[in-house]
Amino acid sequence: MDPATPTPAHLSAEELAEHDRVVAALTGATRELAEAQALTEVDLDEAAAVTQEIEALTARLRASARGGPLGAELGPDGTTIRNHGNTVTGLRNPIAVFTAEHRRVDEEKHVHVDVDLGALYEGPPGLVHGGVSALLLDQLLGESAAVGGGPGMTARLTLHYRRPTPLGPLHLEGWLESSEGRKSVVRGEIRDPDGRVTVEAEGLFVLPSWAAEHPAWKGRQQSFE
Amino acid sequence: MDPATPTPAHLSAEELAEHDRVVAALTGATRELAEAQALTEVDLDEAAAVTQEIEALTARLRASARGGPLGAELGPDGTTIRNHGNTVTGLRNPIAVFTAEHRRVDEEKHVHVDVDLGALYEGPPGLVHGGVSALLLDQLLGESAAVGGGPGMTARLTLHYRRPTPLGPLHLEGWLESSEGRKSVVRGEIRDPDGRVTVEAEGLFVLPSWAAEHPAWKGRQQSFE
Numbered sequence: 001m002d003p004a005t006p007t008p009a010h011l012s013a014e015e016l017a018e019h020d021r022v023v024a025a026l027t028g029a030t031r032e033l034a035e036a037q038a039l040t041e042v043d044l045d046e047a048a049a050v051t052q053e054i055e056a057l058t059a060r061l062r063a064s065a066r067g068g069p070l071g072a073e074l075g076p077d078g079t080t081i082r083n084h085g086n087t088v089t090g091l092r093n094p095i096a097v098f099t100a101e102h103r104r105v106d107e108e109k110h111v112h113v114d115v116d117l118g119a120l121y122e123g124p125p126g127l128v129h130g131g132v133s134a135l136l137l138d139q140l141l142g143e144s145a146a147v148g149g150g151p152g153m154t155a156r157l158t159l160h161y162r163r164p165t166p167l168g169p170l171h172l173e174g175w176l177e178s179s180e181g182r183k184s185v186v187r188g189e190i191r192d193p194d195g196r197v198t199v200e201a202e203g204l205f206v207l208p209s210w211a212a213e214h215p216a217w218k219g220r221q222q223s224f225e
Numbered sequence: 226m227d228p229a230t231p232t233p234a235h236l237s238a239e240e241l242a243e244h245d246r247v248v249a250a251l252t253g254a255t256r257e258l259a260e261a262q263a264l265t266e267v268d269l270d271e272a273a274a275v276t277q278e279i280e281a282l283t284a285r286l287r288a289s290a291r292g293g294p295l296g297a298e299l300g301p302d303g304t305t306i307r308n309h310g311n312t313v314t315g316l317r318n319p320i321a322v323f324t325a326e327h328r329r330v331d332e333e334k335h336v337h338v339d340v341d342l343g344a345l346y347e348g349p350p351g352l353v354h355g356g357v358s359a360l361l362l363d364q365l366l367g368e369s370a371a372v373g374g375g376p377g378m379t380a381r382l383t384l385h386y387r388r389p390t391p392l393g394p395l396h397l398e399g400w401l402e403s404s405e406g407r408k409s410v411v412r413g414e415i416r417d418p419d420g421r422v423t424v425e426a427e428g429l430f431v432l433p434s435w436a437a438e439h440p441a442w443k444g445r446q447q448s449f450e
Contacts (some may be wrong), residue, residue: 009259022276023262029279030255030262033286037248037255038310040286040311050282051247054254057275057282061258061265069343072261085263085347087354092263093345095320112338118294121316122310123364125296129365130313130379136358139348143380154355158383163231167294180447 013076023084024091031094034190088139090167097121097136103143110175111144117167128165130199132189137201140174141186151182152205165190167200168207174201182207238301247294248309255329256319263344313364322346322361324327328368335400336369342392353390355424358415362426366411370430375409384411390415390423399426407432 011019033054040047057080070085070092073187088097104112115136123129138157145151174188183206190199236244258279265272295310295317309316310402314324329337340361348354363382370376399413408431415424 019269022272026262026272026276027277031258033279033283034255034259034319036283036286036290037251039289040292041289042286044244047247050285051251056257057278058258058261060275061261061267064266065261066264066266069347069351074269084343087346087348087357094259095345118318119310121312122294123312124378126294132312132359134359134363134382135356138359153349154386156385157359160381161379182313221381
């Protein structure tokens with residue numbers, strides 16, 4: 001339950017940037033493959049041949065690998081949290097749909113993210129899976145809480161589905177509404193390309209006592225990478 | 226917004242089963258690759274070389290491919306819904322963590338699913354992303370509504386996070402609590418390996434008027450594949 005493991009000490013900041021660049025490209029390629037295999041209509045022999053090639057690549061990547069999940073690392077500056085396995089934002093996670101560079105914080109500390117959801121995020125035909133909307137909003141609200149000065153883990157999340165959310169480009173906005181002690185109330189929404197709100201969320205986020213004194217969480221207004 | 230497209234008419238039931246077997250193997254291989262690339266510690270040259278090979282495989286799969294999301298198909302029997310792109314349960318979706326065969330319905334029509342969440346479903350270090358719990362529960366509640374006789378799309382979803390959810394094996398249970406007209410109230414929960422509830426969910430599911438008369442939804446107690 002340790003919220004952060006130290007950055008690999010043997011890498012300089014430059015080496016770390018190069019390392020991140022290469023693993024991000026690997027992750028991006030895997031993400032493209034994942035969508036391509038969902039949509040492919042090649043014949044079955046070719047599909048089976050590609051399957052074998054993928055298995056061979058998996059074996060090559062496993063030749064040297066961590067035994068468990070990525071967890072969190074502190075960045076070289078000692079304050080940025082590197083959470084590269086995160087389902088929604090992880091640099092090394094092909095499921096992830098936005099990273100820190102997609103996020104914009106406005107002057108009122110509202111967090112804005114543009115995403116573009118493809119075939120792998122489908123629930124009802126042509127529409128974003130309701131649970132995917134929840135997944136993205138949970139991450140957005142957690143970030144909005146942190147940016148607003150009241151970081152924490154999700155204690156309660158309520159989602160109101162106002163209209164169907166189409167696959168494709170969407171805009172997310174989240175903001176801290178109020179904060180008291182270790183508790184924060186956060187709101188957020190998803191808008192379709194016509195600017196209509198499709199899903200609204202309200203979350204209660206609480207900073208666990210074990211995390212309140214840990215360097216990875218203590219900073220409040222912490223930045224996430 | 227059409228909830229179902231017809232099954233490829235040129236495939237017999239046997240050919241369809243063989244087709245499903247091959248694409249499921251392709252999806253499974255992609256899922257393994259996705260985890261391997263997140264955890265790999267091979268040197269950067271090898272990571273870059275594997276990236277290029279993945280890109281070549283993606284090109285092979287794209288040689289013949291659908292232009293858009295998978296949507297839903299009616300199965301050969303005309304009642305089963307094939308929703309193979311679904312983020313949580315899709316046969317062709319490497320993000321998916323359970324398929325119909327993992328689901329058990331008990332004598333009270335409660336839906337039970339065992340999942341095993343790996344590194345790609347991480348939020349806080351070592352823990353399941355709160356949004357992933359929401360994603361799985363949304364799907365589970367939707368299925369529980371359908372199994373209980375009140376199918377619909379998510380209108381409201383509330384999640385109570387009772388304690389951290391560890392990565393690894395988890396048990397999900399969902400059930401229809403009440404149903405009136407096109408509205409259903411559904412509940413569900415996630416339990417850790419010690420049987421403790423980590424997340425509780427309550428959902429309001431509503432059958433959209435456009436779907437109420439469509440063959441893909443009309444059956445109520447519909448089975449999902």
